[in-house]
Amino acid sequence: MPSDHVDVLIVGAGLSGVGAACHLRRDCPDKTYAVLEARDAVGGTWDLFRYPGVRSDSDMFTLGYSFRPWTDARSIADGASILEYVRETAREYDVQRHIRFSHRVTRAEWDSAAARWTVYAERTDTAERTDTAERTDTAETVVLTCSFLFACTGYYRYDEGYTPALPGVDAYAGRLVHPQHWPDDLDHAGKRVVVIGSGATAVTLVPALARRAAHVTMLQRSPSYLIALAARDRLADSLRRRLPAGVAYPVVRWKNVLLSTATFQLSRRAPGLVRRLLRRAATRLLPVGYDVDRHFSPRYDPWDQRLCVVPDGDLFTAVSQGRASVVTDTIDTFTADGLRLASGDEVRADIVVTATGLNLLALGGLTLRVDGVDVDLADTVAYKGMMLSGVPNFALTIGYTNASWTLKADLVAGYVCRLLRHLDRTGQHVVTPLPPPGDERVPLIDLRSSYVLRGVAALPRQGARTPWRLHQNYVRDVLLMRHGRLTDEGVRFSRRARQGRSTDRAEV
Structure with a gap:
């Protein structure tokens, strides 16, 4: 099982993952990164969905990236145009070279002593010969390590849509x-x-x-x-x-x-x-x-x-x-x-x-373990809608439910870059969100759509107030995530443990 290390490992090469890689290239050019993509192409949702008329349900001036103008005449664009926009962006920022296709991430394990993640992926594009000389797909386990893990996987299953029981x-x-x-x-x-x-x-x-x-x-x-x-x-x-x-x-x-x-x-x-x-x-x-x-x-x-x-x-x-x-x-x-x-x-x-909906799937099915203990996502609380309480050096992208997905994805990627620069500037290695005080917990996604209600119990929760509360308000989040403090009551920064002893230092 080969192993290699990068500073940041991005999971998913869709709209969010490509955007995250571009932000790293722009704002943290000294960081090494790789992108693991379960499918064999860039684009995520926009490569997967091929039904007639597939298009955005948001205008492209907000679904497009903040750093790359949408120049097509249509504001509500078809899927093929959106896919080409994502791929052109990936080519422009040389993201393609960093993507490893057909790598389905299955689990990630955090080691506090080393301050790094060990990430396991199944590589599905390998094949071997059988006794009958026919090629059969086999999965090779690939192991990578990273200092920061960034999940840009969306929140639904790519391999299976939802179909209810259909009588007769x-x-x-x-x-x-x-x-x-x-x-x-x-x-x-x-x-x-x-x-x-x-x-x-x-x-x-x-x-x-x-x-x-x-x-x-x-x-x-x-x-x-x-x-x-x-x-x-x-x-x-x-x-x-x-x-x-x-x-x-x-x-x-x-x-x-x-x-x-x-x-x-x-x-x-x-x-x-x-x-x-x-x-x-x-x-x-x-x-x-x-x-x-x-x-x-x-x-x-x-x-x-x-x-x-x-x-x-x-x-x-x-x-x-x-x-x-x-x-x-x-x-x-x-x-x-x-x-x-x-x-x-x-x-x-x-x-x-x-056309009966999606199956929710948090983190693309990726499971997390911190210092030997499995993470139950339903027991975690989202910090600023992008990190999980008790899970170090980890971020995920979940877009707005009342506006374009990319508006939030851009903010999350920019915030991750701010965190990485802060860690370097202060000589620290780890950022860990803390659970909020009090017991009030509500679902992370507040829509009452059927596909949300079917799976929301398995998702992280949110707390009663900022920074653990999502407000579904882009203007407010711009102030919070682009210009707000990095060191607040919801997060702890620390140094790598040495000789088995933690040197954590809170900065609040």
């Missing part, structure tokens, strides 16, 4: 697919398609499929809040005609940050008003007499679940033109030709798409 599905004679694993050979032209679900994926799929399908039905158990936004940003178009991209980009970025923050805060403070505004907007985009209350008026308040973006109102257009329809009902059973609903209605389908 074995009787169905058509094609059943999950968006997370879209088949390359699936041709939906001229076919009757049913998309089960009402979240962002379903809202994206329906209008995209409706361009070529005979008809698309979005079958939802209950509606979600939808908001129609222009796919292009008028301010961005105007500024980019007059200013360099590097000047226009932060202006539009901050405009969109403040607008989304205001929308979220208004939703929390006056949910009834926002509910009425969203209903009124949907009514204007749908045919006269359409049953908006049944199909587009959720029972929950806005932002209890994430708002689904409809670029240029494409879903409403597909429904208005009769190319798509929305059915709010539950499934009684699958039949050979489609589905029979609880109401007794039957929906015929050549293809059924289960």
Whole structure:
């Protein structure tokens, strides 16, 4: 089992992992690093998802990196364009050279005496010959050590999407697919398609499929809040005609940050008003007499679940033109030709798409051990939403639930660089978050989406106040993470233990 050492080991080569590597290159050029990626390509989510119409659910002026302007004309961009943006960024900052593909990290063990992590990964691109001379995949265990471990793995399982129990599905004679694993050979032209679900994926799929399908039905158990936004940003178009991209980009970025923050805060403070505004907007985009209350008026308040973006109102257009329809009902059973609903209605389908969500998976399945003791993530408390109590020299990226993922990812990567520079400047080696005083603990992710509720119990918790409390507020976090103190009551800095004796020194 070969072993080598780097200063920082990044897990994941998706949007967050590439961004973290770029921040290290920019802010800590003296640090050595490597990136371990379980799959065989850069891009993470944007390389994995291949379903028709796949796109961002956030504007690219905030989903893009703070240090690299988004220059495409579209603010709401398709998946292929986002993937190319991530890969171009990786090439520009020479990240590719540091990535080890097909390395699935399985566990990491911290040794306080040495002040380093030992990280174990399964390398899945190796193969050997069998007696029949056929090649079979085998996993080689690779061991690395690092001074700081940075998990940029997202929070869902890449190898398996969520599909609930589907009554009678074995009787169905058509094609059943999950968006997370879209088949390359699936041709939906001229076919009757049913998309089960009402979240962002379903809202994206329906209008995209409706361009070529005979008809698309979005079958939802209950509606979600939808908001129609222009796919292009008028301010961005105007500024980019007059200013360099590097000047226009932060202006539009901050405009969109403040607008989304205001929308979220208004939703929390006056949910009834926002509910009425969203209903009124949907009514204007749908045919006269359409049953908006049944199909587009959720029972929950806005932002209890994430708002689904409809670029240029494409879903409403597909429904208005009769190319798509929305059915709010539950499934009684699958039949050979489609589905029979609880109401007794039957929906015929050549293809059924289960846009039914994700399976949460913390740290990409990576398990942690500190000085011989396994870490139970559910017993830890997140410090500034990016480190775990009692786990030294470790950070993770979890983006905002009410804004673009990359806004938080940029802040976390920048904060890690600040910590590394502080350790070097003060001659210390270890930074360990401390648990908050008091017993109040709440879930780290506060959405009430089904996929969150199914798995949130296995995630870290958060405390009652800063720095252990997430506020889902980018402006506040900029002040806290870019300009706030590194030495506060939530963290301890220390030196490497010598001759088995700790020389920890708190700096609070």
